[in-house]
Amino acid sequence: MNLWTVQTLVPLPVLVPLFAAGLALALHRHERAQRFISVAALSVAVAAAAGLVVAAHDGPVVNDLGGWAAPVGVNLVADPLAALMLLISSIMLLCVLLYSMAQGIADGDGRTVPAARGAEELRRTLQAQDADADESGRRDVLPVAIFHPTFLILAAGVADAFLAGDLFNLYVGFEILLAASYVLLTLGGTSERIRAGSVYVVVALLSSIVFLLAVGLVYAATGTVNMAQLAERLPDIDPGVRLGIQTMLLLAFGIKAAIFPLSAWLPDSYPTAPAPVTAVFAGLLTKVGVYAILRTQTMLFPHDEKLEAVLLVLALATMLVGILGAVAQDDVKRLLSFTLVSHIGYMIFGVALATEASTAAAIFYVVHHITVQTALFLVVGLIERRAGTTSLERLGGLATMAPGLAVLFFVPAMNLAGIPPLSGFLGKVGLLEAGVVDGSVLAWILVVGSVVTSLLTLYAVIRAWNKAFWQPCPDERSLPARAPIPLGMIGPTAALVAVGVSLTVLAGPLWKYAERAAVMVMDGSTYVEAVFPDGAPRGTGESNEVQDETEGSTP
Structure with a gap:
């Protein structure tokens, strides 16, 4: 591929889903057309991300949107980290979309209705939707008609966050x-989802306010929000101001990544969402915060x-x-939500050690965990x-x-627990090795804590495995009505499990690519x-202009 072709690939994972979202919304009464558009758009995103992974191996690929070069214009940058995150997230989003589509088709009328509480709630939801039919017998526009556009907007936001070359564009991502995830979280309009969605949006808005204030402070202190230019200018500003900016950014991203003590909102928000939405949130959204x-x-x-x-202490x-929260749970969704919080700590461990080895291990572990x-939430x-x-x-x-279902749960569960030789084990070994090489007291404490966490994760998932699959079946009369599992839902789940393997x-x-x-x-x-x-412009704001004028007047 020549340079122009490679640069053209960079904005595609953002622009194609956004264009497809508008088209899908316009075709809200045509479910088949929406499905085709969504699958095609995410397939293009996967192909573009794969091309960027290859192209970025030798160095970052930059696209100046509108032909305006940085720092004046907005640029998207695909370096190996961004390209790798983009590829794994695009694959995951495509699998979840196929899962959701199969679920909607199986539930009737070809509608993508992500169920959350079994067949009984599904029956009530569809009856309520049928009751909304107008006098002519034609259904009004249903809330589920916006699932595809919203999902595509979510995909565009994720891609924009990974590719953003400046802090304000990262904020936009x-x-x-936030906008797309709130709609998906409350899809269906049940009181439980509205309550969880309200908590989620308040917390997310709080982090966004902190982030926006930090962006304003960055611009005031340096005269730019372009990250390449900031890398040159931030070392020259007052250390106290720099520390304040860093702390605010960590606070904003820590909320989004669900780092303790900023993680209390997550276990109550995610389990109430429909299964495909929960899978996307758990697998991806917190990792965008970790990436930032x-x-x-x-x-x-x-x-x-x-x-x-x-950061080491917080990790x-x-x-x-x-x-510990996961061990105490008696619901599989809440158990996995707590393990999600727990394993964010491994990634922050790698970031906090701040070595090439620990960073490579953290990148590998992020890909593994997504x-x-x-996969685990889809299986649930x-x-x-x-x-x-x-x-x-x-x-x-x-x-x-359902013996096949037992296998689909067991493989990713053991991978999450870090059983050798699976990728979870390899990622944890890389992090532990980096901690041992660091040799500090805190690093050694984190090494011990990581091992303990891994053992407790194994205990939690084995306990869930035994209770769900091996304990005697409870009284059939106490269980809700059961629904068959469509092959179209099993296929994407199995594909994602296979990707994990x-x-x-x-x-x-x-691992070499992560390094x-x-x-x-x-x-x-x-x-x-x-x-x-040609070199990054240096200096900050007015001081730089004054310096240039002074130099120009020197005889």
């Missing part, structure tokens, strides 16, 4: 995510020992509090559909009733040179 922390900490604030120590607390966590959706519940006290005998098979090349991404993101000079081939 997060706001797109990784990007800013390594590129804008490298080697800040004070806040790195704070340990996130691991332990999350996994795949495995999404299948369990809920088959048994009518996700309560461990009411589940049982699924190994006999392939991370083990392809661990060598993937390449870590080297570039830790160095920063390659990124800056790609954005500013």
